[in-house]
Amino acid sequence: MIGAALLSTCHLLALAIGVPGVVLRGVALRGLEKGDESAFSRLFTADAAWGLAALLWLGTGLTRAFGPFEKGSAYYLHSGPFLIKVGLYAAIAAIEVWPMITFLRWRVARAKQQPIDRALVPRLRVLNDLEVALTLAIPFCASLMARGVGFGLFDHVS
Ligand code: HEM
Numbered sequence: 001m002i003g004a005a006l007l008s009t010c011h012l013l014a015l016a017i018g019v020p021g022v023v024l025r026g027v028a029l030r031g032l033e034k035g036d037e038s039a040f041s042r043l044f045t046a047d048a049a050w051g052l053a054a055l056l057w058l059g060t061g062l063t064r065a066f067g068p069f070e071k072g073s074a075y076y077l078h079s080g081p082f083l084i085k086v087g088l089y090a091a092i093a094a095i096e097v098w099p100m101i102t103f104l105r106w107r108v109a110r111a112k113q114q115p116i117d118r119a120l121v122p123r124l125r126v127l128n129d130l131e132v133a134l135t136l137a138i139p140f141c142a143s144l145m146a147r148g149v150g151f152g153l154f155d156h157v158s
Pocket of ligand 1: 007008009011012015057058060061062064065070071076086089135136138139142143145146
């Protein structure tokens, strides 16, 4: 019981860290679009928060879904909203590959005081906005799956 509560707490903490992280990363990208040089450090801080939340979600989420703490993997694998939720998470992870690599390169370039190609910023901002939208859809799926709505939704597929 305590284990389940702690996992749920960490899962929700990821939401508290991740949503401000990805939203503020978008704000920093908008600042860069306007030529605000100081936005780089805010971008890197927000990006670190977003990365930390992603790892926390994955670790606690998989433990909850496939460990002995919640309803059990048989339940979740038949829950339509759970499968949609994991699909949304996977979509975010796929979208994030290029921004993650780019921001890592930018960190190295800044440390070496090398120039950064700002032409990429508008595209990175669009991808960030997409990630915000997908992230906000996930708690709705979580609420449905926790209540058994959409159970067996995709059972005819397998
Ligand atoms: C691979 C990634 C993830 C997995 C495997 C996962 C799995 C789970 C599981 C098993 C539960 C328990 C549901 C129940 O009570 O029966 C849960 C709850 C929840 N998840 Fe996730 N999750 C993941 C990512 C996320 C993300 C990215 C978000 C938010 C953007 C999120 C938000 C929530 C919320 C709000 C709840 C309900 C509150 C709670 O009981 O903690 N999850 N998740």
